[in-house]
Structures are given as C-alpha cells and as structure tokens.
Amino acid sequence: MSLALNELYKSFGGNQVINGVTLQIEDRKVTSLVGPNGAGKTTLFNIVTGFIAVDRGTIHFAGRDLSGLTPQAIKRHGLARTFQNLRLFLDMTVRENVLVALESDMSVNFWSRANLGPVERVLRQVGLWEQREKMAGELSYAERKFLSLARVLATGAPCLLLDEPASGLDGPSLRLFHELIREFKNGGGTVLLIEHNLDIVRDVSDRIVFLDKGRIAAAGTPDEIFSNPVLGELYFGVRVGATGREGPGHAAR
Amino acid sequence: MLAYLLNLAILLGIAVILAWSLNVLIGFAGIFSVMHAVFYGVGAYVAAQFALHVSSDFVLSTMVAMIVTGALAFLVAVPVLRVREEYFVVAAIGFQMVASTIFITWESATGGMGGLTGIPPAKVFGFELISPAAYLVLTLVCALICVLALLAVVRSPFGRALKALRDDETAAIALGKHPVKLRLIATTIGGAMAAIGGSLYAFYVSFVNPESFTLDYSVLLMAMVIIGGAGSLLGPVLGALFITVFPALLNFLQVPSSVLGPVQQIVYGMMIVLLMLFMPEGLVSAGKLISRRRK
Amino acid sequence: MLFWQLLLQGIAAGAGYALIAVGFALIYSTTRTFHFAHGVTYALAAYAYYASLQTLHWHPAAAIVLAACIAVLFGVGVDALVYQPMRRTAASFLTLFAASFGVLVVAVNCLVLVFGNSFYSLSGTLSRGVEYGPFVVSLANLTEIALAAVLIPLVLVIMHRTRLGTFFRAMADNNELVEVFGFTSRRYVRLAFAIGSLCVVPAAVLAPYIGGIQPGTATVVTLVAIAATIIGGIDSIAGAALGGLLLGVAENVGIWKLSSAWKPAISFGILLLFLVLRPRGMLGARGRRA
Numbered sequence: 001m002s003l004a005l006n007e008l009y010k011s012f013g014g015n016q017v018i019n020g021v022t023l024q025i026e027d028r029k030v031t032s033l034v035g036p037n038g039a040g041k042t043t044l045f046n047i048v049t050g051f052i053a054v055d056r057g058t059i060h061f062a063g064r065d066l067s068g069l070t071p072q073a074i075k076r077h078g079l080a081r082t083f084q085n086l087r088l089f090l091d092m093t094v095r096e097n098v099l100v101a102l103e104s105d106m107s108v109n110f111w112s113r114a115n116l117g118p119v120e121r122v123l124r125q126v127g128l129w130e131q132r133e134k135m136a137g138e139l140s141y142a143e144r145k146f147l148s149l150a151r152v153l154a155t156g157a158p159c160l161l162l163d164e165p166a167s168g169l170d171g172p173s174l175r176l177f178h179e180l181i182r183e184f185k186n187g188g189g190t191v192l193l194i195e196h197n198l199d200i201v202r203d204v205s206d207r208i209v210f211l212d213k214g215r216i217a218a219a220g221t222p223d224e225i226f227s228n229p230v231l232g233e234l235y236f237g238v239r240v241g242a243t244g245r246e247g248p249g250h251a252a253r
Numbered sequence: 254m255l256a257y258l259l260n261l262a263i264l265l266g267i268a269v270i271l272a273w274s275l276n277v278l279i280g281f282a283g284i285f286s287v288m289h290a291v292f293y294g295v296g297a298y299v300a301a302q303f304a305l306h307v308s309s310d311f312v313l314s315t316m317v318a319m320i321v322t323g324a325l326a327f328l329v330a331v332p333v334l335r336v337r338e339e340y341f342v343v344a345a346i347g348f349q350m351v352a353s354t355i356f357i358t359w360e361s362a363t364g365g366m367g368g369l370t371g372i373p374p375a376k377v378f379g380f381e382l383i384s385p386a387a388y389l390v391l392t393l394v395c396a397l398i399c400v401l402a403l404l405a406v407v408r409s410p411f412g413r414a415l416k417a418l419r420d421d422e423t424a425a426i427a428l429g430k431h432p433v434k435l436r437l438i439a440t441t442i443g444g445a446m447a448a449i450g451g452s453l454y455a456f457y458v459s460f461v462n463p464e465s466f467t468l469d470y471s472v473l474l475m476a477m478v479i480i481g482g483a484g485s486l487l488g489p490v491l492g493a494l495f496i497t498v499f500p501a502l503l504n505f506l507q508v509p510s511s512v513l514g515p516v517q518q519i520v521y522g523m524m525i526v527l528l529m530l531f532m533p534e535g536l537v538s539a540g541k542l543i544s545r546r547r548k
Numbered sequence: 549m550l551f552w553q554l555l556l557q558g559i560a561a562g563a564g565y566a567l568i569a570v571g572f573a574l575i576y577s578t579t580r581t582f583h584f585a586h587g588v589t590y591a592l593a594a595y596a597y598y599a600s601l602q603t604l605h606w607h608p609a610a611a612i613v614l615a616a617c618i619a620v621l622f623g624v625g626v627d628a629l630v631y632q633p634m635r636r637t638a639a640s641f642l643t644l645f646a647a648s649f650g651v652l653v654v655a656v657n658c659l660v661l662v663f664g665n666s667f668y669s670l671s672g673t674l675s676r677g678v679e680y681g682p683f684v685v686s687l688a689n690l691t692e693i694a695l696a697a698v699l700i701p702l703v704l705v706i707m708h709r710t711r712l713g714t715f716f717r718a719m720a721d722n723n724e725l726v727e728v729f730g731f732t733s734r735r736y737v738r739l740a741f742a743i744g745s746l747c748v749v750p751a752a753v754l755a756p757y758i759g760g761i762q763p764g765t766a767t768v769v770t771l772v773a774i775a776a777t778i779i780g781g782i783d784s785i786a787g788a789a790l791g792g793l794l795l796g797v798a799e800n801v802g803i804w805k806l807s808s809a810w811k812p813a814i815s816f817g818i819l820l821l822f823l824v825l826r827p828r829g830m831l832g833a834r835g836r837r838a
Contacts, residue, residue, distance in 0.1 A: 049427065075429040087424035089417050100417045101428050103410035155428065285642050332824040338641050339582050339782075343774050344823050347816030350771075354813040472653070479646050515657035522657065525650030530633055533643045 002027045003048070003079070003159055003190065008057035010040075010047060010214075017043050018054070019214035025159075030181060030191040032201045035211035041194045042084060044211070045161050049081045050074040061159065080157035084164045084194075086148045090137035094128050094147055095119055097136050101154040118154065125183070126150045127176060142173045149180060160184070162193040166200045178204055202226060259385040263457055265497045266392035267450045270399050272477040272489035274446035279475070280483035281406070281415045282439035284334070285342050288349035289474045292444040294356060294466030296322045296451025301369045301461050302362070311375040311382075311391065311456065318448040326444025330437050349468050356463035368462025375456035388457045395449050403486055406442070415439060419484075476521050480528060482535025491536045496521065553683055554800045560689035560758070562796025563696035564751035566789040568769055569776035570700055571747030573788035574707075575623075576777065577720040578740040581631050582641065583623075584648035587770030588655040589745045593619040593752035594761045595659060598668055616749045623745030624738055626651055632734075652767060659763035669760035688757035695750040700789045703747065707785060716740060720783055768812070775819040781832025790830055794818070 003025035010018040017040050025031050033041050046052040048059055050071040059066045066074055089097050098119050123129040126146040131139065136147060145165065152160055166177045181191060181204050195201050201208060201222070208225045210218040218225060271293055278284040300318040308314065333344050356363050363369065375382045375391065382388055406412045417425040418432055426432065455461050473496060481492025500517055508516060532538055572586045597615040600606040606614070630651060634644050669675075674688040707713035715736055755761050773788075776795050780787025795815045802814040822829060 051423075051427075071426050072429045072431055075427065081427055083424065083427070087421045087427075089420040089424065091420050092413070092416060096413060096416075099410070100413050100425070100430075103413065151428065279642075283642070285645065333820075336823050336827050339645075340778055340823055340827065342582075342645060343771070343778060344820060346771060347775065347819045350816045351813045351820070354810055357809055358807070472649075475646075512661060515660040518657040519654050519661075522650045522653030526630060526647050526654065529639070529643045529647035529650065530630065533639060 002061075003192065004060040005044075005048065006058045006060070008044070008047060008059075009055045010043060010052065011055060017214050018047065021057070021211075021214070021216060023209060023216065023219075025190060025192050026207065027190055028185055028188060029206040030185060030193065030204055031207045031209060032205040033192060033194045033209050033211055034196070034198070034201055035217070038213075039211040040214040041211055042163060045081060045163055045194065048074075049079060049161060075155065075157065078158045079161060080152045080155040080159070081161040082148045082152050082163055082165060086144055088136040088139075088144055088147055088151075091135065093133050093135055094123065094139070094150075095132040097147055098122055098150050098154045101151040102156075122150045122154045125153065125180065142169055145169060146173075146176070149177075153180070153184065158188060159190040160192070162191065164194055164196065166195060167197055174200065198226075256385060259389055261497065261501060263385065263389050263392050263453075265493060266389070266396050267453050267457075268474075268477065268493040268497050269490050270392075270396055270453070271447055271450040271474055272481065272493040273399055273403060273486070274443045274450065275474050276478050276483055276486075276489045277403070277406070277439050277443035277446065279478050280485070280488070281412065281419075282436045282443075283419045284436055284440060285338070285475075286345050286440075286443075287342060287468070287471050287475055288345040288352070289443075289447060290466040290468070290471040291349055291352040292322050292326055292447035293451045293454075293470070293474075294352070294461075294463070295325055296448025297455040297461045297466070298356075298363050298369065298451075299448070300452035301372050301455040304372050304375075304456065305369065309373040309376045309381075309456075311377050311452070314375075314456075315449055315452040318452045319445040322448035322451070323441045323445035327437060327441045330440040334433055334436050334440070346468065349471055353463060353467055356466060363461075363463065366463065368460055369455075370460040372455055372459040372461070374459070382456075388453075392453055392457075395453060399446055399449065400486065402446070407486070411435070411438070473521075476525060478535075480521070480524055480535055482537030484534070485537050488535050488537040495536070549682065551801065551804055554804050555797060556683055556685050557689065558797035558800035559793065560685070560692050560796070561800055562793035563693045564754070564758075564792075565769075565772050565776055565796045566700060566792030567696050567751045568748045568773040569780070569788035569792040570703055570785055571744040572770075572773040573777045573780070573782075573785045574703065574716075574747065575740055575744035577783045577785065578716045579627075579631075579719070579737050581627070582645050582648065582774075583626075583631075583741075583744070584645060584770060584774075585626055585651040585655065586623075586744075586748070586773055587766040587768070588652055589619045589622050590748040590752045590755075590769050591659060591761065591763060591766035592622050592655070593749050594755045594765075595663060595668075597753045598670060598756050598761065602668075602670065612749070612753055615753055616746060619745045619749050619752070620742045623741040627737065627741045632737075652770065656763045656766050659766070663763065665763065667760035667762045668756060670756040672757065674754070675757040686758065688754045692751065692754050692758070695754075696789075699747070699750060700786075703743070704786060706743075712736075712739065772815055775815050779819060779822045779829050781829030784829070784831040787829055787831035 005021055005023040008018050008021040009016070021044060033044070035041055043052065047054045048066075050066070050069050050073070054067065057067070061077060061079060064077055066077060066079070069077070089100065092100070102118055120129060123132055126149055128143060128146055128150060131143065136144065139147060145168075149162070149165060152162070166174060169177060177200075184191065205222055208220065208222055209216055210225065218228065271289070274292070275286065275289045278286045278289070296318040299321045300314040303314040303317050329348060333341060333348070336344060357366055359365075375388075377391065382391060414425065414430050414435055417428070418430055418435055422432060454465070477492035477496050478489050479492070480495060481490065482488025499520065500513065503513055503517060528535060568586070568590055571589075572583060575581060575583045575586070593615040596618045597611045600611040600614050601608060626648075630647050631644065634647065674691065675686055677684040677686050678690065707716055719733065719736065755765070772795055773792070776791030777788040778791070779794065780789065780791030795818065798818055799811055799814050803811055806814070
C-alpha cells in the first residue's frame, strides 16, 4: 500500500508554501521528511491527512484517491497521524487515550465490549502499561511522546505520519522508538516521518526526502543524502538539529 | 410543613433532571445552550396534550414527549451546530425568543397565554397518582432512570468520544471522531431527557403555560449547571439544589417579596462571576481544590 | 402611509442599535472578548443621565458627561476586574461568556433594586414631535439619526486613518498576537473598551426621551447589538452598523403585519436566517478559522 503525492501546490495569502511536490512513499518502508523550518513539512502532513485543502494535485493511497476527503475519512482509509505538539487528551487516562483511538468507528455505540486486549498489547509495546490509569497530563515528556505513538498504533492504520515523534528522547527511549518502528514496518506498515534529529533520521530511515521552500530538493538513501556536501551545508547552515549537533558548516542560530 | 417540603422536593427533583439534561449539552458536548427551557416546554406541552386527548398514562405520555422533543432538538441542532461557538450562544437565545413567542401565539397547540389546564393525574400501571407523595416517588424513579442513563453514556465509547472532543478537538478529528455528529446526538439526548422533566411538571402541576418556559428559566437552568459544575454528574445536582432551595431560604429569612427576585438574581449572578474567576469548574470542584491545597 | 411612519421610526431605532452594535463590534474585533455585559453600559449611562437630570437637577450637558464617564468606567472596569484576570488563566470562551453574563444579571438586578421595574421617561423639547409633511417624528429620534450619522463614520475614520485605528485593525487581524502580547497591549485593550463603551452614550442619553428606560433594556439591547454584529459580519464595524439599522427597521416595520407579540422574535428570526444561510454576515469575510 503505497502513498503517492502528485504535483501538490498550496499557497497561503500569496505565499507558495508547497510548490510542486511529487512523491512516492514506498510501502513497508520508513521515509523521513527533513528540511529547514518553514520548508513546508507540517503543511504537507496537514494536506495529506485532510486538515488543509490543497490548491492543486492529488493524493493516492492503496489505489484510492484521497484528495478532498475529511481527516476522519482519511483515517478510515488507513492513514493516521501524530502532532508535533502531541495533542494528548490530558484530562483522560492513558488507557482512555488509547481506547479513543481504538473505538473511533464505533463512536455512536453505548455499549463497549472491553477492548482491553488490544489496549494492553499496545501499551505494553510502548512501555506504558503500568501507567495505564495515570492521567495523560501527569506523564513525563518521554511518556507523553510514547502515548502519542501508542494512540496512532492502536488505530491499526497501515500508514503512519509521525510529526517529530522522537525529538528530545534520550538513549533508551530512542532505542525503544527504533524497535517500535521496526516492528511496525515488519508487520507491513508504512511510515512517513518528520524529524530534525539527524541521528534518528539516519538510523531509522530507508529513504530520506529533503524538502526546501515547498519543493523536493533531494531524495535518496541515508548514505546518499548524508554524503552530499551541498545538502549538508544547506541544512546545517540553516538550523542546528534537536540534539545540538552541528555540521561541517558554520553553526546556525 | 410536610406538604411544603414535599412540593419543594418534587420541584427539586424536576430541576435536577432538567439540569442533568442540560449538562449533556453544556458539560459533555461543550454546547453552551441558553434555550433549554424550550425543550422543557415542548416536553410539557406534548405530554399535556397527549394526556388530555389520548391517554394519561405517564409512561406513554412521556415517551411521546421524549420522541417529539428529541426530534425537535435534532432538527434545531442540525443548522445551528454548524456555526461557531460565539454565534451558537446568540443563536440559542434567539431560538428561545422565537419559541417563547410561538408558545404564546400558537393557541391551538399551546392554549396561548392561558396555557393548557385540567391535565388529568398521571396513571402508572393503571393507578392514578393523586398525592404529592406519589409524585415524589415518580420523580425519584425518573431521576434514577436518568442517572443510570447518564452513567451509561459517560462510560461508553460515545461518552469517551465526547470527552476527547472537549479535550482536544483537532486530535479527536485526527482519530476519526465526527464533532457535528457527536454533538447532534448529545443534543438529541439532552432534549429528550428535558422532556421527562416537562412531563413530570405537566402532570404534577396539572397545567402548563408559557411563563414557565422563558429565557429567564433557561438562564436559571444554565446557572444550575455552571454553579454546580458542568461535566460531572454531581455538579448539576448541587446547582439545582442551591438554586431551588435558596429562594426558600430567603423566604424563610423573611426577605421582603418585592426584593426577593432581584436579590436572588444578584446572588446567582455574583456566584457565577466569582466561580468563573476562581473556580470555573463549579462547586463540585471544591473538594479537588481543597485536596490540592493540602498537598 | 403607516408603513412610511414605521419606516422612519425603524431608522431611528436602527440608528440607536447601530451605535451600540458598533461599540460591541469594536470591542470584539480588537480584543476578541464577547462583552455580553455591553448592554449594561448602555443602561447605566441612561440611568445616570436620567437620575442626574431629574433627581439632582444637573444641567443636561453635565448629565451627559456623567453618563459618558460612567459608561467608560464600567466598560474598562469590567475588563480590568473580570476579563483580564480570565485572559491570564486562558479561560475558555464559555467561562468568559458565563462571567460576562453574570455581570449582566447582577447589574440589571441592582438597577431593579434601585430604580424599580417600571419605565422611566423624560419629556422635554427632545420628546416633542416634529411634523414633517404627513409624518410625525420626535426630535429625539431625529437627533439619534443625526448623531449616528456623524459618530459612526467618525469611528470608521479612526479605524482606518489614524495610528490608533491601524493598531486596532492589526489586533483584529491577528488575534494570536493579542493573546501572545496580551500583556503589552493592555493599553490598547483598555482603549478599545473605552471607545466601544463611549459609542453607546448617545443612544443611552436619548433613550429616556424615546421609549423610556427600564432595567430589562440592558439584556434586550445586548442581544440586539450582538445580533446586529453577527448579521453585519463579525469583524466588520460598518457591518455592525448596517446590521443595527436593518434590525431597527425590521422590528418596527415588522409589526405592521405581525402582531406586536412577535417584536422580540423578529430580530432573532433574522439572525437565525443569516446564521443558516449566510453565516459570515453582510460584510464579513469568509471564515478563516484555523
């Protein structure tokens, strides 16, 4: 099930934010979207998941045309996303947060068979089973990031769009994150993720797409991208990664 | 004295049912409805007409009232829920004003200013309910049914979806929830539950007229939910208790009746302002705040 | 014949509504505050004028100044005591609205306690009728129309041709900026409330000469002002004025054919129609909610 973006264009008040993006996200692979701030990465996510209408262009997934559908319909067709600022249900418990993701298509029912099985499975996967009755608002930063991941894994969607899922995570957490992505891939899933931490990008991606000023500046395997000096200068010259890692170019603000 | 207390208890029971029904809109679905008296009124009028012309069986009358009111709530909500929050408030008030006028002018259905009188006593399993004590029992049974229904809603996927919607609508949408659909259903449920209160009122007082279903009463119901605490099950009970009992208290303290009305309103108004400033979750959150202080 | 008489009365009433609506729209578009207690400003100013004139026997000019001071003090005061603390705690719209509503309830009932529920009116040169051909219209009505015709364009000039207006419009366009810089732009928020509250004073001062005043008017006036603002287009001050005019005319001409029981429902009927058919109002821009 591959995700195909074709000739996407979007402008906001005279500003061409997405300037002709054509992209094939390969099935059962992890594709990372990198690029300087303002390149249009989150906007692309918003377009693909139906939160913003695109001016021109189409989006196809598993052979279906998703252009113009609502976010709910797109989720039903198998694309689920996380948010950069997480957007957890802070007044609900960890378990309830996951339940809401699971129950989406039964939203009108009044009787729920305990979905405990799938909930337990997902929560154990991300290591939050012990905290299942804690309020989401009481979780630590890393725990929140994993809850956001748990939610989207619980939807069962075969294609995940993750917006900075690993930023700020430390060693052990990063390893768990890798594990989760790998398991998901092996289970037949497809991942498109936005990330600024280049270590993570290099380790987890099968393919990297470099977005700059609304268009694809480069795409290739991690080796190809990281050995390209022009990209290194362009990218490192504009921003310091989340880990504070600076590149061969001059340090950024 | 006993008669007085019985009467107060029945009116309190009806108020609690109404406050709970409004809470489904305000507390669960985040819909700030200042027109709830309309659903109360429609429920009362429909039950009254049914009792007068078809059967005074309580269960039947109430079911018919619930269906009509629920349908009305749904129809009103369809266009009105599409507008933004701020507009909805004003639209609701507007709808209340229009409805009040209809209650007065649609004489054939509502009896106009004079209303409908001579409503026969409620019949339950063939028994006619005459004494206030009987009506109190009936009210309590209805209240019990309502609270069980609400508990079921809160614990259901529907209730969770509503809560998620209140918590973070964008995230809820991303997870597949349909805000409009969810709010429509919540409004229908709230409207139907208000009809229970309306039916109880019509049978107990045995007449209904437009004066009981005005904007003032909608505001009072809203005050009950807000003062008590929206979103919880206990909150509306506290709010209804406060607002029903308070005038009786003022009466007892022999506050002159000419200033009774305004003084009451001033107290409610002040409470709302102070609560919104310092305790926006209502009286019911007092326990939470105290335990937070202790930590 | 009756139609034209009613139309004239409608325009006069509409002029009053327009002034009040412009005040509300100014406050809302710049500060994003749903100032539901705006009608109280009107009522307080009206009663202040009446009381100082009738009971204290002040000169009308002094009474007007008093009314204006009270209006501004109330508007700015409610903002400082109620709205601003809530902005600090990022209170939800509903919380803010409920508090505003609470203020309205308290104020209206305080007025009832002090002045009672009956209508107070003034008679004087202003309430006398002027014959103009076959029509009779009171001087007060004419004055209201004249004042509205002068003051509303004045507000628009301020909004579009002064530095203050530019800042106001910037606040209106980018309410996130208001939220982020809420603290530093306090001065402008206060000014918005002051000017918005001042707008109602002409209508308030003339009210005792036209229909008379009564505490309940505060609620009715608030609702009409908000309805007018929404009908006009929530971010358009000119729209709010147009909306007020439309409602005033509709209410008065409406009872030509409908019984007077329908009068309060007319404005809301129109509002509901707009909400369903054209939610952005007459002059509003297409929705730009995030």
